[in-house]
Amino acid sequence: MRWLKNNFVSPSQLRQLGVLGLNERNLACISAHNPRSSFPSVDDKLLTKLLAQDYQIATPALLGTIRHQAEIAKFEDYLPKQGGFVIKPAKGSGGKGILVIQFASGDKYLKASGEWISRQAVERHLSNLISGLYSLGGHPDAAIIESLIHSAKEFADFTFEGVPDIRVIIYHGYPIMAMMRLSTRASDGKANLHQGALGVGIDLTLGTAIQAVQDDRPVFVHPDTGSVLQKLRIQNWQYLLELAAGCYDMTGLGYLGADLVVDAELGPLLLELNARPGLAIQMANGAGLKPRLEAIDQHRAQLRGPAEVSEVRVKVAQQLFARQVCSVSPLNVE
Numbered sequence: 001m002r003w004l005k006n007n008f009v010s011p012s013q014l015r016q017l018g019v020l021g022l023n024e025r026n027l028a029c030i031s032a033h034n035p036r037s038s039f040p041s042v043d044d045k046l047l048t049k050l051l052a053q054d055y056q057i058a059t060p061a062l063l064g065t066i067r068h069q070a071e072i073a074k075f076e077d078y079l080p081k082q083g084g085f086v087i088k089p090a091k092g093s094g095g096k097g098i099l100v101i102q103f104a105s106g107d108k109y110l111k112a113s114g115e116w117i118s119r120q121a122v123e124r125h126l127s128n129l130i131s132g133l134y135s136l137g138g139h140p141d142a143a144i145i146e147s148l149i150h151s152a153k154e155f156a157d158f159t160f161e162g163v164p165d166i167r168v169i170i171y172h173g174y175p176i177m178a179m180m181r182l183s184t185r186a187s188d189g190k191a192n193l194h195q196g197a198l199g200v201g202i203d204l205t206l207g208t209a210i211q212a213v214q215d216d217r218p219v220f221v222h223p224d225t226g227s228v229l230q231k232l233r234i235q236n237w238q239y240l241l242e243l244a245a246g247c248y249d250m251t252g253l254g255y256l257g258a259d260l261v262v263d264a265e266l267g268p269l270l271l272e273l274n275a276r277p278g279l280a281i282q283m284a285n286g287a288g289l290k291p292r293l294e295a296i297d298q299h300r301a302q303l304r305g306p307a308e309v310s311e312v313r314v315k316v317a318q319q320l321f322a323r324q325v326c327s328v329s330p331l332n333v334e
């Protein structure tokens with residue numbers, strides 16, 4: 001896909017570039033390939049954790065859950081004696097409602113962004129969360145308290161006070177596109193593109209950066225650390241892709257997004273799954289999803305015999321989508 005300098009394209013150009021639109025994603029991908037009966041396993045992060053345990057897929061440690069307002073006053077009973085923690089809605093979406101605490105001192109809590117908040121602020125957050133402020137459909141929810149993930153050292157220069165995550169789009173078990181989301185000061189230390197995090201397209205074969213965007217605009221260096229994004233490289237990339245591809249076998253969802261992280265001590269972990277992954281990954285990669293969906297459909301139509309296992313599916317995807325450098329890609333401009 002050619003990077004367009006003005007970022008404005010016509011509908012016909014988008015079609016030529018193979019960009020998948022929202023309506024087509026909803027109809028041709030989600031409705032067509034995701035059984036409604038499988039949605040709860042990914043919409044509820046608690047169920048996802050239990051399912052991952054059955055498939056021996058590592059996830060961040062669960063410290064506790066809070067379901068009722070009366071339980072909020074005792075939330076500190078679930079906190080680790082040392083270190084930080086994360087509070088998130090069990091049925092949240094888009095990164096909303098996630099509170100990352102790096103350190104606790106008395107009744108003060110240090111957020112990933114460097115801001116100190118009070119115990120009362122944490123309690124208000126829990127109350128809003130349980131009331132359904134951040135959940136899908138606004139229904140009452142449960143608060144999950146997890147152990148804090150410590151980012152791998154190789155990412156230290158590419159993120160601001162937060163843990164980067166890796167989004168992989170999986171189509172019938174084949175990884176078709178990936179990006180890394182890097183937190184910034186603007187995103188409050190969260191790897192959330194809508195709040196100002198960076199989206200870095202990742203080459204499926206090499207695990208290296210292709211191009212990067214922030215707020216849909218090309219960037220070359222991290223705005224807070226000054227690190228050159230072209231130098232970003234993900235170790236254990238093959239294993240991470242196989243982990244993501246295995247989520248298809250776990251859920252039965254034909255089109256999903258797998259969000260992974262790399263902990264400094266525990267290694268690769270499954271953070272969560274998404275049955276309705278967003279489309280900004282196309283901007284981060286400078287490539288459209290439609291040609292890749294069609295390529296997998298053609299490959300599957302030619303299969304004979306038993307279904308391919310996750311390791312084989314990863315290799316097939318890497319062969320089909322070997323890197324095609326964008327002619328004016330932000331990370332490849334001289």
